[in-house]
Amino acid sequence: MKKLLCLALLGASVLGANELENKCNKGDLEACVDLGVEYAKNQDYFKARELYTKACDGGDATGCYNLGVSYENGYGVKQNYIKARELYTKACDGGNATGCNNLGALYYNGQGVKQDKRKAKEYAGKACDLGYQKGCDNYRILNEQGY
Structure with a gap:
């Protein structure tokens, strides 16, 4: 069976x-x-x-x-x-929230781009605005770190 x-x-x-x-x-x-x-x-x-x-x-x-x-x-x-x-x-430009979040992670880690935590925060915020909770969490963490 x-x-x-x-x-x-x-x-x-x-x-x-x-x-x-x-x-x-x-x-x-x-x-x-x-x-x-x-x-x-x-x-x-x-x-x-x-x-x-x-x-x-x-x-x-x-x-x-x-x-x-x-x-x-x-x-x-x-x-x-x-x-x-x-x-x-x-x-991200096409409205994919996880794409925005992952782009932010690349900026955070300096992978394929010059490390830029302010840009990382910007893309995390865009992910959050598109409804992705992890983006909101990342935005909050970066904000608390002063970025």
Whole structure:
């Protein structure tokens, strides 16, 4: 019975991936991002990167954010903080709160940019304004530190 359930769940996952692939191929950028996440879960970071790139190039802020995470951490690409900064900037400009927060973290740590805690606070504040609690927490901490 357990084997049957596992096979049924695996089949549902494949069907879901096929549906996402069809939608992505038809230009649904959110489906491209979701499919990229599925590939990343299975550690196929190269395929995930391709899908995030397609979404980001099409203007999807979440695709840019996920691609930024890939570059920041070296998932399917050579680690590159400068490229991560560019992608997080694009994501943040597109209204992605976690992109703003991660951009702030790069400024805080001086990764791919000159360290600038005031800019880190600015991007944490933008993340907070977009509804991301961790951004609010980071903003508060930086504010308490005098930045």
